[in-house]
Amino acid sequence: MKTGALIIGLLVLAAGLNGRDLVLRHGTVYTFDRGVLADTDLLLRDGRIFRIGKDLKTASGTEEIDLQGKAVIPGIIDSHTHIALLGGINEAAENVTPEVDMADQVNPDDPSIFYCLTGGVTMVHTMHGSANPIGGRNVTLKLKWGGSAEEMIENRATRTLKMALGENPKRAGGGKTLPSTRMGVTAVIRDALIEARAYARKRSVPARGKVRGPYPPQARNLRLEVLQQLLKGELVVRCHSYRADESLQLIRLAKEFGFTIRAFEHLHQAYRIADELAAAGIGISVFADNWNYKTEASEFTPFGMELLHRKGVVIALNSDTSEIMRRLYMEAGKMRRYAGMSDLEALKTITLNPARLLGVEGFAGSIREGFDADLAVFDGDPLSGASKCVLTIIEGRIYFNREKDSRLKESGEVKS
């Protein structure tokens, strides 16, 4: 009896001491495994979602926020963007530059991070540009505004490599250099992969006699070593592409060399190859209804999403660094109309689906016990243009609070 009291006492003490507990009370919680839960509490502890339930008991003194009439959704993930980078996003001078790593250039001071937070975005996949067939590696960030680059980089996410097909890599050389055709783009990629394979063979020549390492000495080529990682499956491809034909070409190349394409970016003609995409397990990261801004961006219909959705292709919506980053939830709302999705399915296009494409679905992208406490709170239907994001939480910490910010603004402490 005494021991029990002691244990309870210790537990209470521990809970009291744990300053990072936060309870969100009476919210409408959008979960993907249990549906929409009305009047439900969320207990956040140590950066995780600790408990989901009604009338959760907590130690006295725990910080509480009343979310009566508000909706809690998983933190929004922007699947394709170029924010928070400094020092160039396109190594356009050469065709094959997988050595370039956007993780080197993370700029935690970019105001776009804050703009994203105001729209409920908690995670972004910030990418190399599309000027060359094999671009650089991309990086996944949690938008911990005010933190350092190291704190923002999400190391649990799958590392991705940017490739690009079509007009952009063709155009980058002004038509004078390889590649200036779509065939050329594929040829450049194929050449690079063949070189990477040959490099692997050369480097593995066994040592002879007293000489250590390969003999004759081989120069290390850091660029080809990154391509080797791709061939080994340590990296996956996110490929910029608009047309169906060239996408199929890359799928064939992936089969030939055994690398993984995780998703096609933009792919406006995806509905034409829905079967192939579904069979190869390749997702798409697209705009909801933005097209015809250049030649290859034509032949699109937002209603194609319905077909893709029915075939089981993972659809993620992205901002591509435009002001859409503040209203991705409205983009998701459009999926109800174009793709005939239910509310939860539509919500997945900006949460669970991009999480799958980034390999973070095991801890982010949905509200489940044990998952990271990355949440966005809306003052109404989270898919409606009439709603606003009022609270953005990353790993249990509030990074955006609309009420507090407006108060600061009104009091004159912060100038707008």
Added chain:
Amino acid sequence: MKRTFLALLAAVWLLLPCATDLTADIVLIKNVSVFQPEGNYLRDARIVVDGRKIRWVGQGQEPSGLCFDKVIDGGGGFVYPGLIDAFSSGWQKKSVDEKAAPKPHDKEVRKSRAERGITPLARSVEHLKLSQGEIRKAARAGFTVVHVVPGGGTCSGTSAVLSLTGTTAADTVLVADVFMLLRLNRNRRDYPTTLSSVLYEWLQLQEDARFHRDMAKAQFRDIRLRRRYAPDLERLDEYFRAGRGWMIPVDNLVEHRLAGKWMRKSRQTAVLVAGPEVWRSPVKPGENLVLRLDFSPDPVSRYAQLGEKLAGKAKKEVYPRELAAFLLDHPRTCLAPADAGDFKSLLKNLRRLKKNGVSEARLINALTRMPAALLGVDDYVGAVAPGRLASFFVTDKPFLEEKSRILRTFIEGREYDFSVEDKSSKPPAANLTGAWKVTVTSRMGVFELQLTLEQEGNRLSGRFSSAMGTMDIDEGRMSGTEVSLTASAPIGGQDTVLAFSAQWADGRMKGTVSMGTFGEAMFTAVPEGQDNNGQAEEAI
């Protein structure tokens, strides 16, 4: 014949002052307080300078048996070791333009290293460009030593330490090939166009240098397998293996992090040269660092972007408090002026740091003893002590107090006397306050300037202005009818000291202006509203 003789005479006359300076004089400076690195002063001290070096420093009687060529009464002034500019891109000719090299048509053709801006064989010591005017300007600010670094590409060559004694490299170089400069420079069109590619370029260079060495060891008989001649890789390998110094200037947090990443990946250590944003970077207290003292916000920080929109406006100075705290936490951080030759704002910033709680000793050591040790020249400079070079300066009050003035600067025993000018002044013959029209007649043609003067006793201040812009008068005085004005202006891309000296007579000034390497020119100045002949301009 007559002309040759005259030219010869002129040459001898020009060389004369140099020749007198080079004789090994023994000079006694008495009645001064000598700064000690611990922060105290050696009161009522005497310094014996023997030629280029300091022979003796102490209180009381100097060693007997010395015969002084000159005795200087310091008048209770304060003596500090000559300041060291630990990072200067000035004092050099422009390096070879790599952009002039032909570009290959195919993107896949890797250009030669030099064309990509990797020039480890470039040496600042071979590109020196010194002028007496510049040296005098540095001396005026108390600077006697500069560390000059090469500009250019991503691996731009080796730096040198100069003691500002003369105008030839042989006179000035203390040490050559001190640091190898790595710069996060990216191109617009050629590799590297992103910062991340620069990091890769550096790491790949290390691999290339290693391969070059492996090939040398392997000694193949087959000539096709023998390594190619690559002296640049050999030089780099030297730096990689011996851990000789690397120096990386970083402009913002992103670059700072990238430089740190390179150090971890390559297992090298580098001295970072950082700007004011450094207080937000994770710098270990034991890390060597050069801080370019400047309180303007770095252009990418959110303070600059989200606060008031500073981008287009004049620089607004921020975070002296944070930098002061940083300096106290990081005892190995040296200081340097923000831009080459920008000594004025440095002093202002030093005083600001002092106000925020950094001691005078810490600040002066950060400009003298610490950079001397960092650059490996602490046997020569960095302290006022016997055996060191006689490079120091004398002020009328403690240096970092408001309105302190540098009276004299010694650079390796050569004296620059800035006090004499005021002492020997005669009362001014006129008050020149007002607007003047200046006409300069030079080889380059005739051009006109407006001059606004304000006179206070012997001192003149004001500015020149023309269609090209304005330049402030750095120093101006009138003694009797003699008028002298100096100002500095960027002419043809290089900072040039313009020294006007004139006689005043009948309400006009007439004299010469020396323009550094651009030679001399004649000038006249008349009060605004009069034409060149002294007649009032007629209204048309």
